[in-house]
Every structure is written in structure tokens, then in C-alpha cells.
Amino acid sequence: MADSPLVVEHQEGLHHQFVDRDQQRNAASLGMWLFLGTEVMFFGGMFCAYLIYRLWYYHEFAAGSRSLDIWLGTVNTAVLICSSLTVALGVRAAQMGKRRLLVLLLLLTLAFGLGFLGIKAVEWHDKFVEHHVPGASFSAEDLIEHYPQLHIDPSRTQIYFSLYFAMTGLHALHMVIGVGIFCYLTYYAWKGRYTPEYHTPVEIGGLYWHFVDLIWIYLFPLLYLIDRKPLT
Amino acid sequence: MATATIPVEREHYLNTDYGIRSWLLATDHKRIALLYLVTITLFFFIGGFFALLIRLELLTPAGDLVLADTYNKLFTMHGQVMIFFFLIPSIPAVLGNFLVPMMVGARDLAFPRINLLSWYLLVAAGLMMLHCIITGGVDSGWTFYTPFSTAFSNTKVIEAGLAIFIAGFSSILTGLNFVVTIHRMRAPGLTWSRLPLFIWAHYATSIIQLLGTPVLAITLLLVVFERAFHLGIFDPTRGGDPLLFQHLFWFYSHPAVYIMILPAMGVVAEIIPCFSRKRIFGYSAVAMSSIAIAVFGFLVWAHHMFVAGISLYSAMIFSILSYLVAVPSAIKVFNWTATMYKGSIHFDTPMLYAMGFIGLFTVGGLTGLFLAALGIDVHVTDTYFVIAHFHYIMVGGAVMGYLGGLHFWWPKISGRLYPEWLGKFAALTVFLGFNLTFFPQFILGYLGMPRRYWQYPPEFQVLNVLSTAGSTILAVGYVLPMIYFLWSMRYGKIADANPWGAAGLEWKTASPPPTVNFEEIPAVNWEAYNYDEIPAPEEVPVGR
Amino acid sequence: MSEPILSSKLYVGIWAVLMVLTVITATVAFVDMGRFNTVVALVIATLKALLVVLFFMHVKYASERLTKMVIVCSLFWLLILLFLSLADYRTRAASHV
Numbered sequence: 001m002a003d004s005p006l007v008v009e010h011q012e013g014l015h016h017q018f019v020d021r022d023q024q025r026n027a028a029s030l031g032m033w034l035f036l037g038t039e040v041m042f043f044g045g046m047f048c049a050y051l052i053y054r055l056w057y058y059h060e061f062a063a064g065s066r067s068l069d070i071w072l073g074t075v076n077t078a079v080l081i082c083s084s085l086t087v088a089l090g091v092r093a094a095q096m097g098k099r100r101l102l103v104l105l106l107l108l109t110l111a112f113g114l115g116f117l118g119i120k121a122v123e124w125h126d127k128f129v130e131h132h133v134p135g136a137s138f139s140a141e142d143l144i145e146h147y148p149q150l151h152i153d154p155s156r157t158q159i160y161f162s163l164y165f166a167m168t169g170l171h172a173l174h175m176v177i178g179v180g181i182f183c184y185l186t187y188y189a190w191k192g193r194y195t196p197e198y199h200t201p202v203e204i205g206g207l208y209w210h211f212v213d214l215i216w217i218y219l220f221p222l223l224y225l226i227d228r229k230p231l232t
Numbered sequence: 233m234a235t236a237t238i239p240v241e242r243e244h245y246l247n248t249d250y251g252i253r254s255w256l257l258a259t260d261h262k263r264i265a266l267l268y269l270v271t272i273t274l275f276f277f278i279g280g281f282f283a284l285l286i287r288l289e290l291l292t293p294a295g296d297l298v299l300a301d302t303y304n305k306l307f308t309m310h311g312q313v314m315i316f317f318f319l320i321p322s323i324p325a326v327l328g329n330f331l332v333p334m335m336v337g338a339r340d341l342a343f344p345r346i347n348l349l350s351w352y353l354l355v356a357a358g359l360m361m362l363h364c365i366i367t368g369g370v371d372s373g374w375t376f377y378t379p380f381s382t383a384f385s386n387t388k389v390i391e392a393g394l395a396i397f398i399a400g401f402s403s404i405l406t407g408l409n410f411v412v413t414i415h416r417m418r419a420p421g422l423t424w425s426r427l428p429l430f431i432w433a434h435y436a437t438s439i440i441q442l443l444g445t446p447v448l449a450i451t452l453l454l455v456v457f458e459r460a461f462h463l464g465i466f467d468p469t470r471g472g473d474p475l476l477f478q479h480l481f482w483f484y485s486h487p488a489v490y491i492m493i494l495p496a497m498g499v500v501a502e503i504i505p506c507f508s509r510k511r512i513f514g515y516s517a518v519a520m521s522s523i524a525i526a527v528f529g530f531l532v533w534a535h536h537m538f539v540a541g542i543s544l545y546s547a548m549i550f551s552i553l554s555y556l557v558a559v560p561s562a563i564k565v566f567n568w569t570a571t572m573y574k575g576s577i578h579f580d581t582p583m584l585y586a587m588g589f590i591g592l593f594t595v596g597g598l599t600g601l602f603l604a605a606l607g608i609d610v611h612v613t614d615t616y617f618v619i620a621h622f623h624y625i626m627v628g629g630a631v632m633g634y635l636g637g638l639h640f641w642w643p644k645i646s647g648r649l650y651p652e653w654l655g656k657f658a659a660l661t662v663f664l665g666f667n668l669t670f671f672p673q674f675i676l677g678y679l680g681m682p683r684r685y686w687q688y689p690p691e692f693q694v695l696n697v698l699s700t701a702g703s704t705i706l707a708v709g710y711v712l713p714m715i716y717f718l719w720s721m722r723y724g725k726i727a728d729a730n731p732w733g734a735a736g737l738e739w740k741t742a743s744p745p746p747t748v749n750f751e752e753i754p755a756v757n758w759e760a761y762n763y764d765e766i767p768a769p770e771e772v773p774v775g776r
Numbered sequence: 777m778s779e780p781i782l783s784s785k786l787y788v789g790i791w792a793v794l795m796v797l798t799v800i801t802a803t804v805a806f807v808d809m810g811r812f813n814t815v816v817a818l819v820i821a822t823l824k825a826l827l828v829v830l831f832f833m834h835v836k837y838a839s840e841r842l843t844k845m846v847i848v849c850s851l852f853w854l855l856i857l858l859f860l861s862l863a864d865y866r867t868r869a870a871s872h873v
Contacts, residue, residue: 016748017333017340017417026840027342027416033843034408037850038446044854045450045480049465051858052476052865060471074802078795081824085791088782088832095781134470135462156471162463166454203779210833217824221801221817228805229813415842443853479861530856534864546864 013198025200032204036211039174043215046167050222053159059150062227063143064160067132069123073224076119080213083112087206094199099192102202106186109209113179120172127161134162149231164223171219174212181205244647244744259344260747265330266645267351268321273714275317275358278365280707282310287669287700295687303686304371305387311374312392313365316399317358319630320488323495324406324441325350327637328434330645332410334738335428337419337756339748342412350405357399364391373684375485378466378477382458390459393452400445400452403491407441410434419737421756425519428736428760429512432519433498436526440487440494444530448484451477475541482533490529493593493625494522496633497564500586503640504568506734507583508575509768511761514567521560528557538609547606554604561597565590576768580732581655585636588663592628596621599674614684617677623670632662635713642717643731647744648724654716662709668702733769735761780837790831797824 018024054061090105131139140157185205188194194202241247245262258264286306289297298306329347333340341347364370370392372381381389414435418427455477457463464470466477505512512518534542534550542550568590577583599621602608612618643649672695677683681692688696730739741750758765801820809816830836835843 015344017338017342017344023416027412030415030840030842030846031343031408031412033846034411034442037846038404038408038442040850040854041443041857042446042450044857045447045483046454047854048480048857048861049454049476052473052861053465053471055865056473057471070802070805074798077798081791081794081798084794084828084832085787088787089784092781092784092787095779134464155469158464158470159472162465165461166457166463166465170450170453207833210828214825214828217828218821221805221821225801225805225813225817227813229808230806443850447857475864476861479864483857483861530853531860534860542864543867543869545867546860549860549863 028200032207057156060157061160065226077220079116084213087209091206094194094202097196102189134158245747268325279314287703290696293690305369319492338417341409350402353402357395360395364388378474393456397452400449404445407438410438429501430498432522433494436522437494444484444487451480482536486533487529492630496630499633499637503582503586505761507578508572510575513570521563524560582636582640584659585632589632596624615677616673616681620670620673643727644743648720650720658712665705672698
């Protein structure tokens with residue numbers, strides 16, 4: 001970095017292009033919110049595809065939805081909500097300068113995040129075993145057998161699962177990135193880098209984590225709860 | 233670095249550090265701008281090379297230069313390279329990066345390291361694209377329409393798709409940096425209504441980059457997943473809808489054209505007042521038009537799909553909206569022209585490019601309205617009429633704006649003046665070559681010559697020959713500035729801080745600027761374009 | 777520091793409401809409400825999302841209007857994508873099969 005001799009670093013962690021800490025914090029916050037805005041549009045493309053195909057193939061989507069384990073999905077939703085709590089409490093700990101508490105909460109967040117990914121892996125494995133993975137080995141026979149009342153067209157069932165894997169897969173990828181970010185935060189929190197005056201990375205890392213939770217809050221009903229009515 | 237006995241050269245961003253590391257690890261927005269300049273110029277010539285081959289093939293009616301499949305690759309890669317690796321970055325990444333912090337009175341962008349990351353992402357994407365090209369290329373058309381791209385093409389769709397996906401993130405991060413910088417880092421007293429229109433244009437562009445590019449990203453990713461993992465979202469045999477791909481693709485790709493033109497409009501809005509020695513006419517109208525274009529631009533995408541199978545009802549909606557989006561552009565053209573009225577016009581090279589922009593953009597824009605009319609579109613869609621239309625805007629508009637901007641700010645960037653007579657000559661060459669290349673294509677399209685065909689009926693040959701002839705003249709016009717800009721860095725006259733007598737904070741600091749941009753951040757208490765207070769430059773700009 | 781420090785009780789309270797809403801949405805899915813099942817599910821999801829955004833992400837206490845603008849604009853743009861696409865799909869003639 002070409003450092004100019006005219007700039008005097010008088011505040012720890014203040015980058016040279018900013019006038020003061022507040023400007024830097026506001027810039028970082030706005031930057032993260034803008035990035036989350038782009039993520040809304042990124043996932044939004046898949047929500048658009050989901051919307052169109054659900055309108056077209058409602059029965060096939062309903063059958064596909066029923067093939068998911070609703071209790072695993074509910075538990076996973078709860079896990080993410082718990083992780084959002086620990087993140088929010090973690091930011092609070094940073095605001096109050098409580099280093100040990102912050103580290104503990106960040107570690108708990110990581111645990112919840114990894115728990116979510118573990119359950120997700122179990123669900124994907126189930127899909128693989130049931131031949132619901134799109135492609136050559138896909139088979140909707142079991143769905144047609146289980147739900148004759150739904151009158152599913154077998155040639156139309158793959159799309160639901162394609163969207164299921166695309167949406168939960170990209171969500172999981174964002175989760176993995178979140179875990180990576182929080183490993184970084186935990187390490188530097190443990191080293192004592194975050195103080196009540198400077199804990200911006202914890203704040204904006206927290207925003208990212210909450211966003212990943214938000215996506216799941218919508219994925220859960222859209223993928224798992226399409227049609228769970230008792231069948232006659 | 234310097235001793236006390238010899239007069240020391242003033243420190244500026246170019247001489248502050250030497251060596252490849254100081255450039256490859258630069259976080260100074262001005263250095264990053266130059267890194268981008270080199271990168272996109274390289275891609276411009278690669279894309280231009282494909283264009284040359286296309287025009288050579290089209291010299292004769294028969295398909296006798298290349299195979300049909302090869303021709304498909306040529307127009308595909310011409311489009312992809314020109315759009316994603318030249319036009320989209322061009323003005324924002326080069327001129328925007330260099331000027332946005334200076335124009336708002338800041339020392340750098342909000343996130344300099346992310347700025348450097350943006351460049352590395354473009355380079356990585358570019359290398360991937362080059363690898364794709366060298367190892368066989370892709371033939372799906374730059375539009376990647378399914379199911380050809382997902383199920384039937386035997387070329388490197390995945391690699392090209394991923395390369396553009398990565399380039400998209402470069403674009404998103406640049407937009408993010410600009411929005412935060414413009415909101416949070418303006419100098420004291422610099423209210424929104426005192427900002428140069430270049431900033432308004434880049435702000436609007438950045439909004440499009442932030443909101444639109446992610447949709448392209450997910451769409452290309454879904455195409456890649458379909459090819460790689462057989463997902464089947466766009467596969468008709470499994471219930472997929474090829475039109476869904478087109479909806480998602482054009483949701484970005486139409487606003488993308490505004491990413492390409494808005495910055496050029498911003499450049500023109502700086503050049504016209506300077507070389508008319510007059511305040512811009514209708515500042516608020518021009519500023520608000522930039523925002524209006526950014527917003528309305530998102531409402532018209534299906535005009536690319538009129539004959540693809542969308543419902544007639546939605547086609548009518550999109551047609552009406554497409555007429556609406558032309559209004560803010562027209563407002564800008566009127567305001568630039570009104571600025572020139574009763575101005576003291578100086579026909580320097582930047583002004584030649586700006587005036588050329590106004591004329592050619594108007595032609596391109598008006599022909600867009602022809603295409604927005606459903607009845608006409610049925611006949612001329614997928615013909616050379618469309619190709620002429622978008623080249624008038626992209627090349628006659630955006631590239632002329634880019635070249636005009638390069639010439640206008642060259643003294644600031646390099647501290648040197650380019651040879652003015654050569655600049656004028658090149659500008660005229662570009663203008664003449666451009667019109668000879670693309671005007672015949674309007675006629676060809678109207679007469680029915682389809683696009684993306686590598687052979688054509690013999691009666692179209694004369695117009696095609698004219699077009700190819702024009703393209704060689706155009707190529708000369710493009711190569712000339714490269715040569716004399718490089719020449720000027722060593723032998724050009726030394727420029728002072730403000731050789732054009734222009735308004736704007738960037739002209740209040742030395743040429744080239746110091747690394748920190750301003751010795752002291754200025755406090756702004758004057759309105760933009762205060763040309764009544766700025767004296768016109770001398771006939772011969774004063775050297776140091 | 778312009779960011780206020782919220783009480784941990786508030787956070788835990790919001791967490792509790794979120795958990796309850798989650799249980800509700802899962803169990804209500806088994807009740808036959810016809811077309812309203814979808815509406816109820818999305819309304820509950822939106823309530824949960826609002827709680828996360830306003831309290832966990834501090835938007836309720838944000839001093840900057842710009843933050844709220846960014847959120848509103850992103851959602852609005854997503855709606856543009858969804859609604860204008862629907863304008864085509866909902867007005868196509870008869871069957872797509």
C-alpha cells in the first residue's frame with residue numbers, strides 16, 4: 001500500500017481514506033447492507049423460478065414437499081434462530097467489551113451453524129437414497145405410489161427437486177462462508193481485537209449471518225410446507 | 233528517493249513507488265484505474281479481432297472463410313468479450329475509479345482493498361474466458377439461450393458461464409464501492425445538488441450493477457448446474473420453460489445496456505459545458521433523468537422476447553414501458569444541446585467525441601423505439617436492424633463517450649497532453665468509419681438479412697462490403713489513440729492542473745494528482761459547472 | 777457510538793417469539809385451510825423476518841434512513857422481477873404442456 005507521508009494514523013484501526021471512526025463504521029455498515037441487497041436479488045432469481053413452476057406444477061410440488069422430513073426442517077429452522085440469538089448477544093457483548101462472553105457466543109454460533117449443515121447433509125443423503133436427485137437416477141415412482149390422490153405427472157416432478165437442491169445448496173454454501181467468517185471473528189475476538197470503540201467486523205459479520213437465517217425462514221415454508229394436509 | 237541539491241520532482245501517484253509489486257498490490261484508486269485500463273484495452277482488441285473475422289467472412293455471400301460452427305463461436309465470443317470484459321467495466325472501472333473519489337473530494341474510495349479485489353476478479357474471469365476461447369470456445373450466442381446452451385451445445389458453455397459469473401462480481405463490487413463513497417465521503421459543503429453529473433451518472437449505474445447483476449449470476453449458475461449436474465430447470469423434456477431463462481437473463485441484460493451507456497452520458501455531461509464555456513442546461517433534469525433511466529430500465533426487459541412466446545398482453549405492457557424509458561434519455565439530449573446553444577464552442581477532441589455521441593446515440597435511441605413497436609419488431613427482430621441499433625448505442629454512444637473521456641481527462645491522468653491534431657484526426661476517423669460500418673446494417677436488416685447467419689443471399693453483398701470497409705477504417709481510428717497516448721507519456725507536452733479550464737474538484741489538484749488526491753480536502757461552497765467564474769484556457773496550455 | 781445497546785432480555789424475548797412462530801407454522805401446515813395454508817405460512821415467515829430484521833439486525837434502532845431505503849429498494853426490485861414475469865405467465869393462452 002502506498003502510504004502518504006501526509007496522513008497521520010492517530011486512531012487504531014482507522015483507514016486513511018476516512019475522516020473518523022464514525023464515518024468508517026457507517027461506510028462499512030452501508031456496504032454490508034448493499035451487499036445483502038444484492039443477495040436478495042441473487043436468491044430472488046431462484047424464488048422467481050420457484051414461483052413460476054409452483055404455479056404450473058402444483059401437485060408435483062406438493063408431492064415433492066411431502067417427501068421432505070418436516071421435523072428435520074423444523075429443527076433446522078430452530079437451530080438457525082438460536083444461532084441468530086447468539087449472534088445478536090455476541091454483538092451486544094462486543095459493545096460492552098466483554099471479551100470472554102463474546103468468544104463464547106461466537107463459538108456457540110459456530111456450533112449451531114455446523115449443526116445446521118450436519119442436519120442438511122442428512123437430508124440430502126436421504127434424497128440421494130430415495131432417488132430424488134435430478135438426473136439419470138431420478139425416479140418419482142415412490143411419490144406416485146404414496147400419493148395417488150395427487151395425480152402427479154411423473155415427467156414433471158424433477159423440477160421441484162432441481163429447485164430444492166439449487167436453493168438449499170446455495171443457502172448451505174452461504175452458511176459455509178458464514179462459518180468461515182465467524183471462525184475469523186472468533187479468532188480475533190479471542191485475541192482481544194474488538195472493543196466497545198471498534199467492533200465493526202462483528203456487527204457486519206452478524207448482519208450477514210442474520211441474512212442467511214432470513215433466507216432459510218422463507219425456504220422452510222416454501223419447500224417443506226407446500227401441502228401437508230391429511231390426505232383422504 | 234530524492235536529494236536536497238537537485239530540484240525534486242513533485243510526488244504524485246505514478247512516481248510514488250516503482251516496481252511490479254507496488255502496482256499489483258496497489259490500493260490507490262488511481263493506480264487501480266490504470267490497471268483496469270490496460271486490462272480492458274487488451275480485451276477490446278480481442279473482441280475486435282473476432283469482429284474483424286466476422287466482417288471478413290461477410291465480405292462474400294458464401295460461407296467460405298470459416299465453418300458455420302466456427303462462425304457461431306465468433307459472434308458469441310465477440311459479444312461476450314466486448315460486453316462483459318470491455319464495455320461493462322470500461323468507463324466506471326477506468327474513469328470512474330480514477331475520478332469518483334476526486335470529484336467528491338475524498339482521498340480514495342470507501343473500500344480500496346475491495347477495489348483491488350474487483351480488478352483481480354476481472355483478471356481471473358478474463359483468464360478463464362481466454363482459456364475457454366483458446367481451448368475451443370463457445371457457440372451459444374452471448375445470450376446463452378436454453379435449451380441449446382444447456383442441452384445441445386458441444387462447446388465450453390460451463391467455462392464461459394463461470395467466467396462471466398466471476399466478472400459479474402467484479403462489477404457488483406465496483407458499484408458497491410461507488411454508492412458508499414458517494415453517500416458517505418463527500419467533502420464538506422458538497423451537497424447532492426453540487427455534484428458533477430458524472431457522479432450522478434455513476435451513482436445510477438452503480439444501482440443497476442447492484443440490483444441487476446446478481447440475477448445474471450444466479451441465471452448463469454443455474455445453466456452451469458444444468459449442464460454439470462443435470463438439474464433440468466430449463467429442460468423442456470422435464471417440464472422446464474426456456475422462456476424462464478430468457479426472463480431471468482434479460483432482467484439483467486437489459487439494464488446492463490444502461491450500465492454501459494449511463495457513464496458515457498456522464499462523460500458527455502462534463503465535456504459539453506466545458507467546451508461550450510457554459511453551465512449545463514437543466515442540471516436537475518439531467519440528474520433525475522439518470523436515476524429515472526436506472527429505475528425504468530428494469531421494467532422493459534421482455535422487449536427482447538416479443539416473438540419468443542410471451543403473451544400478447546405482456547408484450548403490450550413491455551412495449552409501452554419501453555417507450556417510457558426513452559423519455560429520460562431524450563431529456564438529456566435536449567439539455568446537452570441547449571447547453572451548447574449560445575455557448576462559446578471549442579472543437580477540441582473531447583468535444584468532437586461528445587458531439588458525435590449526441591448524434592449517434594440519438595440515431596441508436598430512435599431506432600430502439602422502432603424496435604419497441606410490436607408490429608415493426610416482428611419484421612426486424614433478429615435481423616441486422618437490431619445489430620445496427622445496438623452498435624449505434626454501444627459503439628457510437630458508449631465507446632465514443634469512453635474515448636472522449638479518456639482524451640478529456642488524459643492530462644489529469646498522465647500529466648501530459650496528447651497531440652491535439654492527431655486527436656481530432658482519430659475522432660473523425662472513428663466517426664466516419666463507424667457510420668460506414670453500421671449504417672448499411674440498418675438497411676440490410678430492414679431488407680431482411682438475419683443476424684448470426686454466416687452466409688447470405690447475393691443481393692446483400694454490396695452493403696456488406698461497405699460495412700466491412702468501414703470496419704477497417706474504424707479499426708485505424710481505434711489504434712491511433714493507443715499509439716499517441718503511449719507516445720505522449722514520454723514525449724507529450726507537460727500539462728498543468730487545468731489545461732481545459734474545466735470545473736470540478738479534480739481540476740483543482742495537480743496533474744498527475746498526488747497519491748492523497750488533495751493536500752487539503754477542499755470545502756465546497758460553489759455550485760457545479762460555475763463556468764461564469766472560470767476563465768477559458770490559453771490558446772496554448774501552460775507547462776510547468 | 778450511535779448504536780444503542782439493547783437488553784439481553786429483549787433478544788431472548790424475540791428469540792422466544794420466533795421459536796413459537798416456528799412451531800405454529802409447522803403444526804398449522806397439517807390443518808386444511810385450502811388456499812390459505814400458503815398465505816398463513818408466508819405471513820408467519822414475514823413476521824419472523826420482520827422480527828429478525830428490526831431487532832436482531834437493529835434496523836428499528838438505526839439512525840440512518842438509508843439503511844431502510846436499501847432494504848425497501850431490494851425487496852421492491854425483487855417484486856418487479858416476480859410481478860412482471862407473472863404478467864407474462866398468467867396471461868399466456870391455456871395449457872403449457
